[in-house]
Amino acid sequence: MGTNHTTKHNFAQQFEFSGKVKTWSVLAVLLGAGAVAYGFYSGHAERTFANLLLMAYYFTCVCAAGAFFVALQYVAQAGWSAGLVRIPQAFAKVLPIASLVLIGIVAAGLYSHNLYHHWHADGLTDPNSPHYDPIIAGKAVYLNVPFFLTRLVVFLGIYSFFALALTKLSNREDLEGGLNSYKKSIGYSAVFLVIFGFTTPIWAFDTIMSLEAHWFSTMFGWYNFAAMWVSGLCAITLTVIFLKRSGYLTWINDSHLHDLGKFIFAFSIFWTYVWFAQFLLIYYANIPEETVYFYKRWEPEFKPWFWLNIVMNFVSPLLILMTRDAKRKESVLIFVSIFLLCGHWLDYYMMVMPGTVGAERGFGIIEVGTAIGFAGLFVFLMLTSLSKKPLVPVNHPFLEESLNHHI
Secondary structure, rough: OOOHHHOOOOOOOOOOOOOOHHHHHHHHHHHHHHHHHHHHOOOOHHHHHHHHHHHHHHHHHHHHHHHHHHHHHHHOOOOOOHHHHHHHHHHHHHHHHHHHHHHHHHHHHHHHOOOOOOOOOOOOOOOOOOOHHHHHHHHHOOOHHHHHHHHHHHHHHHHHHHHHHHHHHHHHHHHHHHHHHHHHHHHHHHHHHHHHHHHHHHHHHHHHHHHOOOOOOOHHHHHHHHHHHHHHHHHHHHHHHHHHHOOOOOOOOOHHHHHHHHHHHHHHHHHHHHHHHHHHHHHHHOOOHHHHHHHHHHOOOOHHHHHHHHHHHHHHHHOOOOHHHHHHHHHHHHHHHHHHHHHHHHHHHHHHHHHHHHHHHHOHHHHHHHHHHHHHHHHHHHHHHHHHOOOOOOOOHHHHHHHOOOO
């Protein structure tokens, strides 16, 4: 069976990043840079910084989801995904760059345009100041700039280290064969998943939840993880289908797409479970310290977006992907993936904007242009990385299982 697949497919094929996709990704980056410049020069500096934070966080989350996907497949010793593992590996290789972008924007947001003004402003922790805030003062040991930035650098640095280590081991496996690199990958992945599981909620608490430092929710970290994972799965699915339609990945069949569709379907429901559990508990308890978060999001300028969020990220994928056939159709998966990527942009928008720019929020050139720019940057870096190595991990021990994957 293996011989038949070897003659049928060109396992030495390497993606060539050129033509329209490369041109459009560069143009998207330039458009994004223009939108950011417009935002600053038109007097909307804080709104522009809020959008930069939103997209840098989103960008980093999608790349981190790629590293998580790779590690998860190794620890589970999954066979179905061996034939497409180069795609999430490409995401993982972009993670260090995405991390640097996020760290730079967060640092600039702290010092230049104070996005974190709820806890980083003069006098908040000084009992003699008229701006003294006892709640923020009580959190000052944790919420202070040196410790805040240190945590961000350490977390993203660790994620990037493991992301690069796993891709390096996979490349070594191609050259050396055997099980040595594979076994090391399982060990690295197990350590990474433990660290990632404990620190991802803290990363979300710091980067996003601290934008409104009076409020807190222990579910917020898992809510962010669910959004990150669904977004990453959608980006992986779109990349797989793009490569198939470009003549690559001929060994990927409807069963592989079905598995990706099941992941998207299942974790969209998981995202909804966490979203609704957080909302319902706070709504039912009706404690002022908790309801302040949702009160802001029920203001007239945000309430339509609040309900659209749940429609886009739960109702739509639930209804569209419910059947088996839908999960196996490229056109359906393309539509749902793009729709959910836009939906989770809205999800992050609702996390970021009420606590930063509030009623000054907008939806126009700055928002659309910044999103397009970061999307172009991600596509350019990811496809450049993907073009560096053959698309098949030829010595992966479960490659044969992936080639014969049928469900």
